[in-house]
Amino acid sequence: MALSQEKIFTIHDIYALPDGQRAELIDGQLYDMAPPNRAHQKLIAQLTKVISNYIDTQHGICEIYPAPFAVFLNKDDKNYVEPDISVICDKTNLDDKGCNGAPDWIIEITSPSTQRMDYGVKLFKYHSAGTREYWIINPKTHTVNVFDFEYEKASCQYSFDDNIPVCIYKDLTICISHLL
Secondary structure (H helix, E strand, O other): OOOOOOOOOOHHHHHOOOOOOOEEEEOOEEEEOOOOOHHHHHHHHHHHHHHHHHHHHOOOOOEEEEOOOOEEOOOOOOOEEOOOEEEEOOHHHEEOOEEEOOOOEEEEEOOOOOHHHHHHHHHHHHHHHOOOEEEEEEOOOOEEEEEEOOOOOOOEEEEOOOOEEOOOOOOOEEOHHHHO
16 A cells, blocks of 8 residues: 655745745745734844844945745755845845845744744754854744854854844844844
């Protein structure tokens, strides 16, 4: 007797979703995305402004993209994510559809419905795809987990009141409580 097989989804299934429906694709499995709340969106906007201003004042080469922004994580048709914030320094990874490969820095603002994905599946996927730095911001616990994959340092957890050092920018710190 043959074993039943789960359907493997591809990027074509993402593009076939009805207008307004968002999902991510990880290893051929679709994960629906709930609309973010106002506080989530405000934090994305404030972080984007701070990081963008830093890049501009430093005459940096990196570009910042808030969600929704397509990231074809493994340059294949079975992995598609929309991180809350993506910072890409290698412009050869960018095209009209989004980012092909791992962004240098990814920020996810977690919620009770996304914690398992953000702290587990995405942590592994972002690390294995070559992301240099990954932040998980948890508004419920007022904590930020920072993973420095570039130098393989242990992760650090900060509070919203801390000046959190950015790993890919040695002279940038961000205090989340100042953004709220």
